[in-house]
Amino acid sequence: MTVADNSVTQLRRGVLEHCVLALLAGEPRYGYDLVTELSEAGLIASEGTLYPLLSRLRKEQLVETTWQESSGGPPRRYYSLSPRGESAVAGFRPAWTDFKRSVDDILERRTR
Amino acid sequence: MMTENRHPLVSDYLARLRTEAIRLDAHDASELLADIEAHLAEATPAGTPEADVRNALDRLGSPSELVDAALGGDQRPHTQPPATPAGSGWAEAGAVLGLVGAEVLAIAWPLAIPLWLLGLVCLVVSKRWDAGLKMQGFFAVGLGMPIAWFLVVSAGYASTVCTSQATSGGGESATTCTSSLPQGSGYAVSALIIGFLIFQLITLRKMARAARG
Numbered sequence: 001m002t003v004a005d006n007s008v009t010q011l012r013r014g015v016l017e018h019c020v021l022a023l024l025a026g027e028p029r030y031g032y033d034l035v036t037e038l039s040e041a042g043l044i045a046s047e048g049t050l051y052p053l054l055s056r057l058r059k060e061q062l063v064e065t066t067w068q069e070s071s072g073g074p075p076r077r078y079y080s081l082s083p084r085g086e087s088a089v090a091g092f093r094p095a096w097t098d099f100k101r102s103v104d105d106i107l108e109r110r111t112r
Numbered sequence: 113m114m115t116e117n118r119h120p121l122v123s124d125y126l127a128r129l130r131t132e133a134i135r136l137d138a139h140d141a142s143e144l145l146a147d148i149e150a151h152l153a154e155a156t157p158a159g160t161p162e163a164d165v166r167n168a169l170d171r172l173g174s175p176s177e178l179v180d181a182a183l184g185g186d187q188r189p190h191t192q193p194p195a196t197p198a199g200s201g202w203a204e205a206g207a208v209l210g211l212v213g214a215e216v217l218a219i220a221w222p223l224a225i226p227l228w229l230l231g232l233v234c235l236v237v238s239k240r241w242d243a244g245l246k247m248q249g250f251f252a253v254g255l256g257m258p259i260a261w262f263l264v265v266s267a268g269y270a271s272t273v274c275t276s277q278a279t280s281g282g283g284e285s286a287t288t289c290t291s292s293l294p295q296g297s298g299y300a301v302s303a304l305i306i307g308f309l310i311f312q313l314i315t316l317r318k319m320a321r322a323a324r325g
Contacts, residue, residue, distance in 0.1 A: 046173025
Protein backbone atom coordinates (compact mmCIF):
# COMPACT_ATOMS: atom_id res chain seq x y z
CA MET A 1 0.00 0.00 0.00
CA THR A 2 1.37 3.42 -0.85
CA VAL A 3 1.24 6.20 1.71
CA ALA A 4 -1.55 7.85 -0.25
CA ASP A 5 -3.62 4.64 -0.27
CA ASN A 6 -3.19 4.26 3.48
CA SER A 7 -4.32 7.81 4.26
CA VAL A 8 -7.39 7.37 2.10
CA THR A 9 -8.21 4.17 4.00
CA GLN A 10 -7.98 6.03 7.28
CA LEU A 11 -10.19 8.83 6.00
CA ARG A 12 -12.70 6.37 4.64
CA ARG A 13 -13.05 4.61 7.96
CA GLY A 14 -13.67 7.77 9.89
CA VAL A 15 -16.24 9.13 7.53
CA LEU A 16 -18.05 6.07 6.24
CA GLU A 17 -20.57 5.69 9.04
CA HIS A 18 -21.72 9.28 8.65
CA CYS A 19 -21.93 8.95 4.88
CA VAL A 20 -24.18 5.93 5.33
CA LEU A 21 -26.37 7.89 7.75
CA ALA A 22 -26.48 10.83 5.34
CA LEU A 23 -27.63 8.56 2.51
CA LEU A 24 -30.55 7.51 4.67
CA ALA A 25 -31.55 11.08 5.47
CA GLY A 26 -33.88 11.28 2.47
CA GLU A 27 -35.79 8.00 2.66
CA PRO A 28 -35.49 4.37 3.79
CA ARG A 29 -33.23 2.32 1.55
CA TYR A 30 -32.40 -1.34 1.34
CA GLY A 31 -28.97 -2.88 1.90
CA TYR A 32 -28.07 -3.81 -1.65
CA ASP A 33 -29.02 -0.37 -2.91
CA LEU A 34 -26.84 1.40 -0.30
CA VAL A 35 -23.93 -0.95 -0.88
CA THR A 36 -23.98 -0.41 -4.64
CA GLU A 37 -24.04 3.36 -4.34
CA LEU A 38 -21.19 3.47 -1.82
CA SER A 39 -19.17 0.99 -3.84
CA GLU A 40 -19.58 3.05 -7.03
CA ALA A 41 -18.59 6.18 -5.10
CA GLY A 42 -15.37 4.40 -4.16
CA LEU A 43 -16.09 4.63 -0.46
CA ILE A 44 -15.93 0.93 0.35
CA ALA A 45 -13.35 -1.65 -0.65
CA SER A 46 -15.42 -4.80 -0.19
CA GLU A 47 -19.18 -4.48 -0.35
CA GLY A 48 -19.79 -7.17 2.24
CA THR A 49 -18.07 -5.20 4.99
CA LEU A 50 -20.88 -2.67 4.88
CA TYR A 51 -23.33 -5.12 6.44
CA PRO A 52 -21.47 -5.42 9.75
CA LEU A 53 -21.27 -1.62 9.76
CA LEU A 54 -25.03 -1.36 9.25
CA SER A 55 -25.50 -3.92 12.01
CA ARG A 56 -23.40 -1.78 14.34
CA LEU A 57 -25.40 1.33 13.45
CA ARG A 58 -28.53 -0.60 14.38
CA LYS A 59 -27.04 -1.71 17.72
CA GLU A 60 -26.09 1.91 18.42
CA GLN A 61 -29.70 2.82 17.63
CA LEU A 62 -28.76 5.21 14.85
CA VAL A 63 -30.80 3.27 12.27
CA GLU A 64 -33.85 1.05 12.34
CA THR A 65 -34.47 -1.84 9.98
CA THR A 66 -37.46 -3.77 8.68
CA TRP A 67 -37.64 -6.67 6.28
CA GLN A 68 -40.11 -6.18 3.44
CA GLU A 69 -41.31 -8.45 0.69
CA SER A 70 -40.38 -7.27 -2.75
CA SER A 71 -42.40 -8.19 -5.84
CA GLY A 72 -40.90 -11.18 -7.58
CA GLY A 73 -37.68 -11.06 -5.60
CA PRO A 74 -36.22 -11.97 -2.23
CA PRO A 75 -37.26 -10.02 0.88
CA ARG A 76 -35.24 -6.87 1.43
CA ARG A 77 -33.99 -5.31 4.63
CA TYR A 78 -34.80 -1.61 4.63
CA TYR A 79 -32.80 0.83 6.75
CA SER A 80 -34.08 4.17 8.04
CA LEU A 81 -32.70 6.83 10.32
CA SER A 82 -33.76 6.86 13.95
CA PRO A 83 -34.11 10.23 15.73
CA ARG A 84 -30.62 9.66 17.16
CA GLY A 85 -29.33 9.00 13.65
CA GLU A 86 -30.92 12.20 12.38
CA SER A 87 -29.18 14.30 15.00
CA ALA A 88 -25.91 12.49 14.25
CA VAL A 89 -26.17 13.54 10.60
CA ALA A 90 -27.17 17.05 11.58
CA GLY A 91 -24.09 17.29 13.78
CA PHE A 92 -21.79 15.79 11.17
CA ARG A 93 -22.54 18.23 8.36
CA PRO A 94 -21.03 21.37 10.03
CA ALA A 95 -18.22 19.31 11.57
CA TRP A 96 -17.24 17.96 8.16
CA THR A 97 -17.43 21.37 6.53
CA ASP A 98 -15.09 22.87 9.13
CA PHE A 99 -12.76 19.89 8.92
CA LYS A 100 -12.66 20.01 5.15
CA ARG A 101 -11.95 23.74 5.18
CA SER A 102 -9.07 23.30 7.67
CA VAL A 103 -7.47 20.52 5.63
CA ASP A 104 -7.88 22.45 2.38
CA ASP A 105 -6.29 25.54 3.98
CA ILE A 106 -3.26 23.60 5.09
CA LEU A 107 -2.85 21.84 1.75
CA GLU A 108 -3.11 25.13 -0.15
CA ARG A 109 -0.69 26.92 2.15
CA ARG A 110 1.94 24.22 1.73
CA THR A 111 1.81 24.23 -2.04
CA ARG A 112 2.09 28.03 -2.41
CA MET B 113 -35.56 -19.83 0.53
CA MET B 114 -34.66 -19.80 -3.17
CA THR B 115 -31.84 -22.29 -2.78
CA GLU B 116 -32.82 -24.17 -5.92
CA ASN B 117 -32.13 -21.06 -8.00
CA ARG B 118 -28.80 -20.37 -6.35
CA HIS B 119 -25.66 -20.48 -8.41
CA PRO B 120 -23.24 -23.15 -7.11
CA LEU B 121 -20.52 -20.51 -6.62
CA VAL B 122 -22.91 -18.59 -4.39
CA SER B 123 -23.80 -21.68 -2.38
CA ASP B 124 -20.12 -22.42 -1.96
CA TYR B 125 -19.41 -18.86 -0.83
CA LEU B 126 -22.24 -18.95 1.71
CA ALA B 127 -20.98 -22.29 3.05
CA ARG B 128 -17.53 -20.79 3.56
CA LEU B 129 -19.06 -17.74 5.21
CA ARG B 130 -21.05 -19.95 7.56
CA THR B 131 -17.82 -21.71 8.61
CA GLU B 132 -15.95 -18.44 9.09
CA ALA B 133 -18.84 -17.00 11.08
CA ILE B 134 -18.19 -19.46 13.92
CA ARG B 135 -15.92 -16.72 15.23
CA LEU B 136 -18.99 -14.59 15.88
CA ASP B 137 -21.69 -15.06 18.47
CA ALA B 138 -24.79 -16.84 17.23
CA HIS B 139 -26.90 -13.71 16.79
CA ASP B 140 -24.30 -11.72 14.84
CA ALA B 141 -23.50 -14.76 12.70
CA SER B 142 -27.10 -15.38 11.68
CA GLU B 143 -27.62 -11.68 10.96
CA LEU B 144 -24.56 -11.46 8.72
CA LEU B 145 -25.55 -14.63 6.88
CA ALA B 146 -29.09 -13.34 6.28
CA ASP B 147 -27.77 -10.01 4.98
CA ILE B 148 -25.22 -11.59 2.64
CA GLU B 149 -27.73 -14.15 1.37
CA ALA B 150 -30.18 -11.37 0.57
CA HIS B 151 -27.42 -9.30 -1.05
CA LEU B 152 -26.31 -12.17 -3.29
CA ALA B 153 -29.91 -12.99 -4.19
CA GLU B 154 -30.21 -9.42 -5.51
CA ALA B 155 -26.76 -9.35 -7.10
CA THR B 156 -27.00 -12.73 -8.82
CA PRO B 157 -30.60 -13.51 -9.76
CA ALA B 158 -31.34 -16.76 -11.62
CA GLY B 159 -29.71 -16.79 -15.03
CA THR B 160 -26.80 -14.51 -14.15
CA PRO B 161 -23.79 -15.52 -16.22
CA GLU B 162 -20.92 -17.08 -14.29
CA ALA B 163 -18.51 -14.19 -14.97
CA ASP B 164 -20.97 -11.76 -13.37
CA VAL B 165 -21.43 -14.08 -10.40
CA ARG B 166 -17.67 -14.16 -9.90
CA ASN B 167 -17.47 -10.38 -10.12
CA ALA B 168 -20.25 -9.99 -7.59
CA LEU B 169 -18.48 -12.34 -5.18
CA ASP B 170 -15.18 -10.51 -5.68
CA ARG B 171 -16.81 -7.17 -4.94
CA LEU B 172 -18.39 -8.67 -1.83
CA GLY B 173 -15.06 -9.52 -0.23
CA SER B 174 -13.83 -12.80 1.22
CA PRO B 175 -15.73 -14.51 4.05
CA SER B 176 -12.87 -13.88 6.49
CA GLU B 177 -12.83 -10.16 5.55
CA LEU B 178 -16.52 -9.91 6.37
CA VAL B 179 -16.20 -11.72 9.69
CA ASP B 180 -13.14 -9.58 10.57
CA ALA B 181 -15.25 -6.50 9.89
CA ALA B 182 -18.03 -7.89 12.06
CA LEU B 183 -15.52 -8.48 14.85
CA GLY B 184 -13.99 -5.03 14.44
CA GLY B 185 -16.88 -3.48 16.31
CA ASP B 186 -16.33 -5.56 19.45
CA GLN B 187 -12.95 -5.22 21.07
CA ARG B 188 -12.37 -8.95 21.34
CA PRO B 189 -13.50 -12.02 19.42
CA HIS B 190 -15.71 -14.27 21.50
CA THR B 191 -13.43 -17.28 21.36
CA GLN B 192 -10.63 -15.60 23.23
CA PRO B 193 -10.44 -16.23 26.95
CA PRO B 194 -10.37 -13.24 29.32
CA ALA B 195 -6.99 -11.55 29.58
CA THR B 196 -6.42 -12.08 33.31
CA PRO B 197 -8.40 -14.12 35.81
CA ALA B 198 -10.10 -12.09 38.52
CA GLY B 199 -8.35 -11.66 41.82
CA SER B 200 -5.02 -13.17 42.79
CA GLY B 201 -6.15 -16.70 43.58
CA TRP B 202 -5.66 -16.45 47.33
CA ALA B 203 -9.35 -16.82 48.05
CA GLU B 204 -9.54 -20.03 46.05
CA ALA B 205 -6.45 -21.50 47.71
CA GLY B 206 -7.74 -20.49 51.14
CA ALA B 207 -11.10 -22.06 50.52
CA VAL B 208 -9.73 -25.41 49.43
CA LEU B 209 -7.02 -25.61 52.11
CA GLY B 210 -9.37 -24.43 54.85
CA LEU B 211 -12.27 -26.72 54.02
CA VAL B 212 -10.27 -29.82 53.16
CA GLY B 213 -7.93 -29.24 56.08
CA ALA B 214 -10.90 -28.91 58.44
CA GLU B 215 -12.35 -32.15 57.10
CA VAL B 216 -9.09 -34.05 57.61
CA LEU B 217 -8.63 -32.64 61.11
CA ALA B 218 -12.31 -32.91 61.98
CA ILE B 219 -11.89 -34.44 65.40
CA ALA B 220 -9.36 -31.83 66.48
CA TRP B 221 -12.11 -29.29 66.66
CA PRO B 222 -10.07 -26.40 68.14
CA LEU B 223 -8.09 -26.55 64.88
CA ALA B 224 -10.82 -27.73 62.57
CA ILE B 225 -13.43 -25.11 63.32
CA PRO B 226 -11.30 -21.99 62.61
CA LEU B 227 -9.97 -23.65 59.44
CA TRP B 228 -13.50 -24.44 58.41
CA LEU B 229 -14.72 -20.89 59.00
CA LEU B 230 -11.73 -19.49 57.12
CA GLY B 231 -12.45 -21.86 54.24
CA LEU B 232 -16.10 -20.80 54.11
CA VAL B 233 -15.25 -17.10 54.08
CA CYS B 234 -12.74 -17.66 51.28
CA LEU B 235 -15.33 -19.63 49.34
CA VAL B 236 -17.80 -16.79 49.57
CA VAL B 237 -15.40 -14.01 48.56
CA SER B 238 -13.84 -15.88 45.65
CA LYS B 239 -14.09 -13.98 42.39
CA ARG B 240 -13.16 -16.84 40.09
CA TRP B 241 -16.01 -19.17 41.02
CA ASP B 242 -19.58 -18.42 40.02
CA ALA B 243 -22.53 -18.76 42.40
CA GLY B 244 -23.46 -22.24 41.17
CA LEU B 245 -19.97 -23.58 41.72
CA LYS B 246 -19.78 -21.96 45.15
CA MET B 247 -23.03 -23.73 46.10
CA GLN B 248 -21.67 -27.03 44.88
CA GLY B 249 -18.42 -26.31 46.70
CA PHE B 250 -20.29 -25.66 49.92
CA PHE B 251 -22.21 -28.95 49.75
CA ALA B 252 -19.35 -31.09 48.52
CA VAL B 253 -16.41 -29.63 50.41
CA GLY B 254 -17.89 -27.25 52.97
CA LEU B 255 -19.99 -29.97 54.54
CA GLY B 256 -16.98 -32.30 54.62
CA MET B 257 -15.88 -31.23 58.05
CA PRO B 258 -19.30 -31.48 59.75
CA ILE B 259 -19.93 -34.86 58.13
CA ALA B 260 -16.50 -36.18 59.10
CA TRP B 261 -16.97 -34.95 62.63
CA PHE B 262 -20.42 -36.54 62.84
CA LEU B 263 -19.12 -39.86 61.52
CA VAL B 264 -16.28 -39.99 64.01
CA VAL B 265 -18.56 -39.10 66.91
CA SER B 266 -21.29 -41.55 65.98
CA ALA B 267 -18.74 -44.30 65.37
CA GLY B 268 -17.82 -43.84 68.99
CA TYR B 269 -21.43 -44.36 70.04
CA ALA B 270 -22.15 -47.14 67.61
CA SER B 271 -19.62 -49.41 69.19
CA THR B 272 -20.36 -52.96 69.81
CA VAL B 273 -21.99 -53.60 73.14
CA CYS B 274 -20.45 -56.39 75.00
CA THR B 275 -22.15 -57.96 77.89
CA SER B 276 -20.69 -60.52 80.04
CA GLN B 277 -22.88 -63.01 81.68
CA ALA B 278 -21.83 -64.90 84.56
CA THR B 279 -22.79 -68.50 84.30
CA SER B 280 -24.64 -69.78 87.18
CA GLY B 281 -22.48 -71.48 89.65
CA GLY B 282 -19.65 -68.93 89.55
CA GLY B 283 -17.90 -70.36 86.52
CA GLU B 284 -16.25 -68.39 83.78
CA SER B 285 -18.21 -65.50 82.34
CA ALA B 286 -19.19 -65.60 78.76
CA THR B 287 -19.18 -62.44 76.81
CA THR B 288 -21.40 -61.79 73.93
CA CYS B 289 -20.99 -58.79 71.73
CA THR B 290 -23.65 -57.31 69.62
CA SER B 291 -23.51 -54.21 67.58
CA SER B 292 -26.00 -51.50 68.43
CA LEU B 293 -26.60 -50.86 64.76
CA PRO B 294 -28.77 -52.99 62.47
CA GLN B 295 -27.09 -55.70 60.42
CA GLY B 296 -25.46 -54.56 57.17
CA SER B 297 -25.64 -50.86 57.90
CA GLY B 298 -21.86 -50.79 57.90
CA TYR B 299 -21.85 -51.44 54.16
CA ALA B 300 -24.46 -48.79 53.48
CA VAL B 301 -22.54 -46.19 55.42
CA SER B 302 -19.32 -47.10 53.65
CA ALA B 303 -21.01 -46.79 50.28
CA LEU B 304 -22.39 -43.38 51.18
CA ILE B 305 -18.99 -42.21 52.38
CA ILE B 306 -17.32 -43.37 49.19
CA GLY B 307 -20.00 -41.70 47.11
CA PHE B 308 -19.60 -38.47 49.00
CA LEU B 309 -15.81 -38.54 48.62
CA ILE B 310 -16.17 -39.06 44.88
CA PHE B 311 -18.54 -36.09 44.75
CA GLN B 312 -15.93 -34.08 46.68
CA LEU B 313 -13.13 -35.00 44.31
CA ILE B 314 -15.20 -34.12 41.25
CA THR B 315 -16.14 -30.78 42.78
CA LEU B 316 -12.58 -30.00 43.84
CA ARG B 317 -11.37 -30.71 40.33
CA LYS B 318 -14.02 -28.38 38.91
CA MET B 319 -13.07 -25.67 41.36
CA ALA B 320 -9.37 -26.05 40.59
CA ARG B 321 -10.02 -25.76 36.89
CA ALA B 322 -12.15 -22.64 37.32
CA ALA B 323 -9.59 -21.12 39.67
CA ARG B 324 -6.80 -21.49 37.12
CA GLY B 325 -8.83 -19.37 34.71
